[in-house]
Amino acid sequence: MRSLGLNTGWFSNRNACYLAAGRPVITQETGFTKNYGGSTGLLSFRTLDEVADAVKQINSDYAKHSRAAREVFEAEIVLKSVLDRAGV
Numbered sequence: 001m002r003s004l005g006l007n008t009g010w011f012s013n014r015n016a017c018y019l020a021a022g023r024p025v026i027t028q029e030t031g032f033t034k035n036y037g038g039s040t041g042l043l044s045f046r047t048l049d050e051v052a053d054a055v056k057q058i059n060s061d062y063a064k065h066s067r068a069a070r071e072v073f074e075a076e077i078v079l080k081s082v083l084d085r086a087g088v
Contacts, residue, residue, distance in 0.1 A: 010032070011025075011028075011030060011032055015027055016073055019069045019070065019072045019073045020073040022070040023069055024041050024062070024066060024068075025041075025043070026051060026054040026058070027043075028044070028045060028046070029045060029046050037072075040065060040068040041067070041069035041070070041072055042068070042069060
């Protein structure tokens, strides 16, 4: 069966909790990088080689990735984005 490749942007609530706590996350690319980057703090992958590269990136500068992770779900940033999209 062929994949539809919907890229709906989903990732788990566990990932969201880790990010809010400043823990970098490596997760499968599902389209979320259109809105949330995917190269610092919250890294995406499609292949096993990309997972290995992401681990190396995080290990090379954990403090930078930790700060960036926290910023992904910083309340002021997320709320502003939601309100902007709602036209408020």
